[in-house]
Amino acid sequence: MSAIALARIRPLWFLALAAAILLDIFGTLYVLRDAYDRDTAFAAVNLISQVENDGSATVETLVSQPGKPVVAAGSRIVAIDGKALPRNSRIADTAGAIAGAGTAPTITFSDADGTLHSQVIEKSPRYAQETRKHEVLSRDTRMALRMGVSLLTCLVLIACAALLVLRRPRDPVCLMFSFSFLLFAATIDPPMLMWMGLGLGGWYDLVSTAAWVLLVIGIAIFPDGRFEPGWVRWLIVVAPLAGVLLSIDEFPLQAAAVIAFILPLALLWGTSIKYRHFEPGIERQQLKWAAIGFATGLVSVAIAFGMVVVDPFPSGPWQPIYGLGVLAFFDLGFMLLALGLMIALIRYRLWEADRVIGRSAIMAGVALVIGILWAASIDLVKNAIEMALGEDNKTFATALCAVLAAGLFGPTQQFVVKHTRNRFDRDRGKISALLDKLSAWRASEDPDEIAMRALAALAPAVHFGSAAVLVDRKLGRELLAVRDVADPETLTEPGSGLTIDPRFVWRFPLADEHGPLGLLLIGPRSDANRYNEDELANIERVAEPLAEALRSALKRREQQDRVRRELGAMEERLARLEGGPPGAAPA
Numbered sequence: 001m002s003a004i005a006l007a008r009i010r011p012l013w014f015l016a017l018a019a020a021i022l023l024d025i026f027g028t029l030y031v032l033r034d035a036y037d038r039d040t041a042f043a044a045v046n047l048i049s050q051v052e053n054d055g056s057a058t059v060e061t062l063v064s065q066p067g068k069p070v071v072a073a074g075s076r077i078v079a080i081d082g083k084a085l086p087r088n089s090r091i092a093d094t095a096g097a098i099a100g101a102g103t104a105p106t107i108t109f110s111d112a113d114g115t116l117h118s119q120v121i122e123k124s125p126r127y128a129q130e131t132r133k134h135e136v137l138s139r140d141t142r143m144a145l146r147m148g149v150s151l152l153t154c155l156v157l158i159a160c161a162a163l164l165v166l167r168r169p170r171d172p173v174c175l176m177f178s179f180s181f182l183l184f185a186a187t188i189d190p191p192m193l194m195w196m197g198l199g200l201g202g203w204y205d206l207v208s209t210a211a212w213v214l215l216v217i218g219i220a221i222f223p224d225g226r227f228e229p230g231w232v233r234w235l236i237v238v239a240p241l242a243g244v245l246l247s248i249d250e251f252p253l254q255a256a257a258v259i260a261f262i263l264p265l266a267l268l269w270g271t272s273i274k275y276r277h278f279e280p281g282i283e284r285q286q287l288k289w290a291a292i293g294f295a296t297g298l299v300s301v302a303i304a305f306g307m308v309v310v311d312p313f314p315s316g317p318w319q320p321i322y323g324l325g326v327l328a329f330f331d332l333g334f335m336l337l338a339l340g341l342m343i344a345l346i347r348y349r350l351w352e353a354d355r356v357i358g359r360s361a362i363m364a365g366v367a368l369v370i371g372i373l374w375a376a377s378i379d380l381v382k383n384a385i386e387m388a389l390g391e392d393n394k395t396f397a398t399a400l401c402a403v404l405a406a407g408l409f410g411p412t413q414q415f416v417v418k419h420t421r422n423r424f425d426r427d428r429g430k431i432s433a434l435l436d437k438l439s440a441w442r443a444s445e446d447p448d449e450i451a452m453r454a455l456a457a458l459a460p461a462v463h464f465g466s467a468a469v470l471v472d473r474k475l476g477r478e479l480l481a482v483r484d485v486a487d488p489e490t491l492t493e494p495g496s497g498l499t500i501d502p503r504f505v506w507r508f509p510l511a512d513e514h515g516p517l518g519l520l521l522i523g524p525r526s527d528a529n530r531y532n533e534d535e536l537a538n539i540e541r542v543a544e545p546l547a548e549a550l551r552s553a554l555k556r557r558e559q560q561d562r563v564r565r566e567l568g569a570m571e572e573r574l575a576r577l578e579g580g581p582p583g584a585a586p587a
Contacts, residue, residue, distance in 0.1 A: 009175065013165060016179060017158070020186040024154045027191030028147060034193060035143055038095035043128040045098055045107065045121040047071065049091060053249060055199030057091035059109070063127050069119060071109055078116070079108035091197055135320065142320050146327060150189040153331040157185040160338040173225050176218035177341065183211030184334055189327060205247035212260065213243045215337070219267050219294055223287060228273055235267075253309055261302040268295055286344040293340010301333030430461040431538045435545050442549035447471070447557060450549050451481030458542060459483065462535050466523035468504065471550060472516065480518075480550070506531070508539055510547040517547045 034051075042049045047059045050073075060073040077094055078085060080101050085094060098105070101123075108118045132138070137145075161181040164174040187195065187208040195204035216239045220232050227233040242259045245251050271291045275284055307326045434457040441450045451469040458467065468482040504521035511517060520543055525531060 023191040030194040041095040053201035055090040056088040074112040157181040180214035209243035297336035304329035442552040447553040455483040468521040471518035
């Protein structure tokens with residue numbers, strides 16, 4: 001990508017990033033207000049609301065009552081106490097009108113077929129209380145689960161989008177995925193409800209469609225920017241047209257499912273062709289994990305879509321759990337889309353993005369997920385106790401749950417965080433252990449043994465394919481140790497002394513406070529991957545302590561050699577004094 005194009009796109013990307021973050025923040029606030037303010041207003045008159053794409057509200061009866069007509073799903077409130085509401089009044093305005101009405105307002109409804117009927121409904125909190133008796137999960141727990149899963153999904157999408165641009169800002173494939181993830185983060189839950197509640201359904205369709213188009217084209221050209229097979233290049237025209245069809249509300253759901261999910265999955269066939277063209281190694285691993293993320297993510301979103309089509313408004317106490325299930329599959333799909341790339345980024349060093357990822361952020365995310373799961377489990381235990389012992393034992397159930405939370409959640413969270421820290425700091429721990437061993441070896445081991453042991457300890461921490469240790473001597477460089485080199489003679493060339501094999505791409509000077517001592521040669525990684533910043537830093541941490549240990553051992557060996565030479569010379573002189581042959585014992 002040219003520098004001019006990059007300069008034009010960078011401000012647009014930062015604008016998309018800021019918009020995604022702000023929309024997630026304000027969307028969260030909107031959802032919380034909708035759940036604890038507007039839903040309460042509707043529940044007070046025995047109604048449950050559903051926001052539509054134009055921002056208006058459809059309602060239905062919350063709790064059926066003997067002798068009272070049931071308001072069917074899809075009905076709209078057209079008047080309260082004889083005062084007509086504006087056509088397609090937004091849900092916030094309708095909730096405000098209900099809250100401002102008297103204690104027993106007369107509400108006029110329009111059914112889905114346009115039939116009008118009125119009811120006098122007494123405001124009371126008992127409607128909501130009656131439904132809560134049969135809830136499997138409390139409203140607070142459901143909201144915590146919803147916000148936790150949704151915000152985690154948005155965080156993953158934004159983090160992956162940022163990593164792609166930070167590592168490869170000139171790569172058009174990275175930019176497509178990055179923009180797509182940012183747009184998805186700005187349109188899924190929680191900001192999705194805010195888009196519709198504010199009557200911005202048309203803009204929502206435009207933004208979400210753009211995200212889908214960029215994702216589809218990105219899948220088609222991943223990872224090298226080429227359309228393969230060649231006919232796939234028509235996707236540049238087909239994808240935007242398909243996106244327009246998806247944004248039309250009247251478009252058949254079955255056809256929309258084929259376009260939205262089957263088409264991207266079919267494009268992964270082209271990915272399999274590219275996979276066969278790559279040589280075995282890191283490129284195949286990167287492509288495999290990214291493709292797995294794309295496929296599982298699309299399937300997960302398709303499952304959520306299918307659940308909505310099969311039963312969009314299930315009844316009974318499990319209705320909220322069903323809704324959470326739809327949301328979970330939906331959010332999981334978007335997380336998997338990004339996590340496939342994230343695994344390639346972290347595990348297989350795709351674009352070296354692991355240098356940007358913070359361990360603390362990952363551990364915080366793990367701790368958050370554990371906390372949400374524990375909160376849901378505790379709530380289930382509480383409801384089970386109340387069902388078994390009766391509602392009169394709420395205090396006992398609450399106390400028991402508090403004991404469980406204190407006794408189990410804390411240790412579980414500590415265990416997970418500790419395990420995560422150990423997983424990320426495992427290599428650093430191996431290097432620290434090697435440094436301790438070098439301090440002990442320098443006083444007792446030979447230089448060759450120290451060098452061999454150091455390479456053996458470095459191998460699992462750095463994952464190199466080959467390595468060697470050279471030291472500078474008076475007559476030239478001396479090869480002290482070599483690891484995983486089939487023929488050490490390749491390090492030498494006749495008549496030119498010791499030379500360095502060009503396969504050793506990394507050369508770390510071995511030096512201490514007394515000056516340079518030699519070189520630590522490192523070959524490519526055993527998996528043909530690039531070394532990341534942490535691995536190179538670990539090698540540099542070892543270089544100076546290794547030099548100090550080798551210098552100390554070399555001095556000790558020189559002293560021992562000098563003592564042996566002096567003893568040999570003394571024996572020779574004594575033998576001459578005795579008149580015997582060299583090496584003979586004195587008379």
